[in-house]
Amino acid sequence: MTLQIHNTLTRRKEEFKPLHEGRVGMYVCGPTVYGHSHVGHAKSYVSFDVIVRYLRHVGYKVLYVQNITDVGHLTDDADEGEDKIEKQSRIDRVHPMQIAELYTKSYFEDMDALGVLRADISPRASGHILEQIEIVEQLIRNGHAYVSNGSVYFDVPRFAGYGKLSGRSFEDLEAGARIQVNPEKRHPADFALWKKAEPEHMMQWSSPWGKGYPGWHIECSAMSMKYLGENFDIHGGGLENQFPHHECEIAQSECATGKPFVQYWIHNNMVTVNGQKMGKSLGNFVTLKDVFKKFDPLVVRFFILQSHYRSTLDFSDEALQAVNVGLEKLLNTLRNLREEIAKAAVDNRSAEAAIDLEGYKSRILSAMNDDFNTPQAIAVLFDLTRETNALLSLESKFSAESLRRIGDFFQEFGGRVLGIIPLESASLMAGDAKMESDLVQLLVDLRTEVRSQKLWSLSDKIRDGLKKLGITIEDKKDGTAWRKG
RNA sequence: GGCGCCGUACCCAAGUGGUAAGGGAGAGGUCUGCAAAACCUUUAUGCGGCGGUUCGAAUCCGCCCGGCGCCUCCA
Numbered sequence: 001m002t003l004q005i006h007n008t009l010t011r012r013k014e015e016f017k018p019l020h021e022g023r024v025g026m027y028v029c030g031p032t033v034y035g036h037s038h039v040g041h042a043k044s045y046v047s048f049d050v051i052v053r054y055l056r057h058v059g060y061k062v063l064y065v066q067n068i069t070d071v072g073h074l075t076d077d078a079d080e081g082e083d084k085i086e087k088q089s090r091i092d093r094v095h096p097m098q099i100a101e102l103y104t105k106s107y108f109e110d111m112d113a114l115g116v117l118r119a120d121i122s123p124r125a126s127g128h129i130l131e132q133i134e135i136v137e138q139l140i141r142n143g144h145a146y147v148s149n150g151s152v153y154f155d156v157p158r159f160a161g162y163g164k165l166s167g168r169s170f171e172d173l174e175a176g177a178r179i180q181v182n183p184e185k186r187h188p189a190d191f192a193l194w195k196k197a198e199p200e201h202m203m204q205w206s207s208p209w210g211k212g213y214p215g216w217h218i219e220c221s222a223m224s225m226k227y228l229g230e231n232f233d234i235h236g237g238g239l240e241n242q243f244p245h246h247e248c249e250i251a252q253s254e255c256a257t258g259k260p261f262v263q264y265w266i267h268n269n270m271v272t273v274n275g276q277k278m279g280k281s282l283g284n285f286v287t288l289k290d291v292f293k294k295f296d297p298l299v300v301r302f303f304i305l306q307s308h309y310r311s312t313l314d315f316s317d318e319a320l321q322a323v324n325v326g327l328e329k330l331l332n333t334l335r336n337l338r339e340e341i342a343k344a345a346v347d348n349r350s351a352e353a354a355i356d357l358e359g360y361k362s363r364i365l366s367a368m369n370d371d372f373n374t375p376q377a378i379a380v381l382f383d384l385t386r387e388t389n390a391l392l393s394l395e396s397k398f399s400a401e402s403l404r405r406i407g408d409f410f411q412e413f414g415g416r417v418l419g420i421i422p423l424e425s426a427s428l429m430a431g432d433a434k435m436e437s438d439l440v441q442l443l444v445d446l447r448t449e450v451r452s453q454k455l456w457s458l459s460d461k462i463r464d465g466l467k468k469l470g471i472t473i474e475d476k477k478d479g480t481a482w483r484k485g
Numbered sequence: 486g487g488c489g490c491c492g493u494a495c496c497c498a499a500g501u502g503g504u505a506a507g508g509g510a511g512a513g514g515u516c517u518g519c520a521a522a523a524c525c526u527u528u529a530u531g532c533g534g535c536g537g538u539u540c541g542a543a544u545c546c547g548c549c550c551g552g553c554g555c556c557u558c559c560a
Binding site: 011028029030031032037038039040041042043044045047084166167168169216237238239240241242243244245268269270271272275276277278279280303306307308310311312314318319321322323324325326327329330332333336367373375376378379380381382383386389390392393451454456459460463464467472473474475476477481 | 487488489490491496497498499500506507508509510516517518519520521522523524525552553554555556557558559560
């Protein structure tokens with residue numbers, strides 16, 4: 001059973017073979033930090049997070065690099081327009097770096113909430129200006145770039161491989177009249193490696209070509225190659241970046257080094273809102289901070305992983321609501337299982353909970369090995385959920401050891417790999433929470449007393465009151481349980 | 486105009502040649518003082534339409550219809 005990855009370069013699923021045995025170098029295009037993250041960011045980074053987690057699960061030592069774009073990303077095409085961060089800084093009347101810092105923090109905050117593990121390295125574009133300049137110089141030396149009026153452009157027609165990722169040719173681009181004619185460029189498809197800065201431009205650096213700032217594409221080439229080498233395993237990003245961003249990255253990187261750049265390109269599909277692409281101009285922008293007001297970040301993560309990363313995902317409150325119930329079911333089972341394990345630990349039990357965990361494991365692995373099919377993996381978890389619930393509702397008492405194996409399984413695949421189950425330690429309470437739970441327990445005990453006297457209306461009054469405070473009561477055969485939610 | 490993707494039940498969504506996963510919603514039942522949770526049963530002779538290839542097609546090919554994306558910044 002080998003890992004198959006859909007490679008955008010070949011448009012096929014291919015067996016994954018890293019360049020170096022047991023090690024994986026992976027780069028994913030990070031956010032441009034000029035605003036709060038939205039649900040599109042969530043889909044992208046949750047998807048790649050699971051990919052990294054899975055690669056590690058199957059034993060690879062992964063070096064995961066994800067940049068923070070804090071300069072050079074323009075509002076219009078790659079060669080014209082305003083730097084997005086500078087634009088926002090003028091609106092807010094603060095220094096551009098303050099904008100970048102603010103939204104970098106915001107980004108990490110949201111990603112942490114979603115359970116996205118931090119990349120091993122999160123390089124900032126502004127901190128790698130020298131590396132970018134070096135690549136531009138190399139391209140000029142190689143004859144792949146030319147200086148024009150203080151800016152440097154990549155000479156697209158001279159690179160035969162241009163278009164191999166997106167299936168586009170630069171001739172097509174010429175035909176498509178949407179590209180503005182820039183008199184500094186020799187060919188309309190040529191793109192900026194370095195832009196001359198006007199005096200009022202705040203973010204600018206000295207270069208061999210005068211004061212300026214880097215083009216958008218060059219940072220990813222510089223930072224990926226700096227940390228992962230000139231040829232590395234996986235490069236990921238959003239589908240919308242396939243062209244022109246990734247195509248340009250390949251061109252400038254391969255022309256600078258003379259080596260193939262990336263082995264596997266992975267592109268995740270986009271988020272739509274009510275069936276329409278989400279965009280600022282369309283006014284249907286949904287930030288994560290807004291979503292988190294209504295839904296637990298874990299629900300958002302679960303929602304994302306219930307469709308395949310290469311499918312579009314339509315975002316709506318209704319969809320999240322439906323999925324919320326499903327996740328509750330999963331977590332409820334785990335909660336009941338943990339309670340039962342705790343009971344089993346004090347009793348002396350010998351019955352074996354006979355669940356074919358190896359079977360479940362191989363089903364999850366084959367789902368994940370098939371281009372990271374998380375919806376299928378989750379379906380397997382639901383099958384296990386049903387079997388576990390059935391087991392827990394039986395009269396027979398199973399040994400702590402055999403129940404713990406089931407718990408560990410959930411923890412391993414639902415927790416560590418998919419990240420949709422909170423770690424056991426996170427659910428442990430401390431301080432105020434302890435007091436709160438003691439108080440609830442007191443009421444529950446009181447209600448049990450009242451119920452034994454068949455004082456139903458009083459008993460229901462306690463239950464309804466707790467419900468209003470967000471506590472749900474469940475009367476079971478062997479006692480009353482309660483939970484938040 | 487060029488490149489590409491998608492259309493599976495009431496909703497979401499897997500399935501890329503062997504006879505339709507999973508979740509939500511609905512219906513019936515078991516348990517229960519009631520509720521909640523859970524379990525069992527049930528809901529697509531059919532996968533946008535029409536042809537073709539094949540012993541066999543949701544899956545491959547062709548045409549058509551419908552929706553969407555990229556080609557300008559976007560995760």
